[in-house]
Amino acid sequence: MTVPPYADKIHNWYLELQTRICQSLEAIEQESLKIDLYKSWQAQHFEPKKWKFNQSGGGQMAILQNGRVFEKAGVNVSCVWGEFAKEFAEQIPGAAVDPRFWACGISLVIHPRNPFVPIVHMNTRHIVTTKSWFGGGADLTPSIPFDEDTLLFHQAFKQCCDSHDPLYFEKFKAWCDKYFYLPHRNEARGVGGIFYDYLNTENFSTDDNFNKDVGKTFLKTYPAIVRKRMEMPWGAFEEDILLKKRGRYVEFNLIYDRGTQFGLKTGGNPDAILMSLPPVAKWAA
Numbered sequence: 001m002t003v004p005p006y007a008d009k010i011h012n013w014y015l016e017l018q019t020r021i022c023q024s025l026e027a028i029e030q031e032s033l034k035i036d037l038y039k040s041w042q043a044q045h046f047e048p049k050k051w052k053f054n055q056s057g058g059g060q061m062a063i064l065q066n067g068r069v070f071e072k073a074g075v076n077v078s079c080v081w082g083e084f085a086k087e088f089a090e091q092i093p094g095a096a097v098d099p100r101f102w103a104c105g106i107s108l109v110i111h112p113r114n115p116f117v118p119i120v121h122m123n124t125r126h127i128v129t130t131k132s133w134f135g136g137g138a139d140l141t142p143s144i145p146f147d148e149d150t151l152l153f154h155q156a157f158k159q160c161c162d163s164h165d166p167l168y169f170e171k172f173k174a175w176c177d178k179y180f181y182l183p184h185r186n187e188a189r190g191v192g193g194i195f196y197d198y199l200n201t202e203n204f205s206t207d208d209n210f211n212k213d214v215g216k217t218f219l220k221t222y223p224a225i226v227r228k229r230m231e232m233p234w235g236a237f238e239e240d241i242l243l244k245k246r247g248r249y250v251e252f253n254l255i256y257d258r259g260t261q262f263g264l265k266t267g268g269n270p271d272a273i274l275m276s277l278p279p280v281a282k283w284a285a
Contacts, residue, residue, distance in 0.1 A: 010104050018077045022075055029043040037233055046073070051271075057080040059080070059269060062074070065279070071279055072275075074275035076272045077106050078103070078107075079104040094132075105125025106125070112230075115234050116144055118190075118225065120139070122218045124211045133200045137194045138214060139180050139190055143245040144242075153221055153222075161210075168196075168210075175194070249276075249278065
């Protein structure tokens, strides 16, 4: 396995998407200047920070902290290559026979301040060993759910999936529901979305375009939900619900999330990997 010839093209797309998402969220921060609910806080911008992988490549973090609408938001891009450790290579398709790999992707998690604005996660990636595939998805984790927001989110990704393959949505929605589940709590982390992995139809352009459309769909959908909910007032009762939901989010990411495990086991930047954790959370039954 060598770095694929299209590596720069893939990497540049993720950097472009990162910029567009950050700009979209910063625009919401600025819009909130007109909303008295947020007068105790200052509008914030994303702070970019580059890091180097311990083998080859690296990443670009973009973190917004203590904002008006977003208490914490991270939009990170990484493009790394090297060799998997032997014990980990056996868990990765195509790596047991040759541990060399190349991986590039974007990952974001947004923790809003307002309990009526949902937490959200999205990532897309492309990985190459002796095999290659795309993976990713997007899922919504509201503290206080609204059926219309859930429907909007699901319909947007159904439209995205249907434009590529009419079988994708039901398959990827069910995969998401199964994946983002906390067995020890016997509850779902959120209201779902889509999740896919090991996607390789043997048509690179088709798979690449689907992967890109997932990112575009997120950019079109989540900011619209934020704007719908960001002016709703909240108090201590709603904030307590938010903090407990964040606790569930932390439990999943530290115990079950494969992306977290992949990043840590390959020697990735722990600050970038753990940017998904909220600044404040509660744990309660």
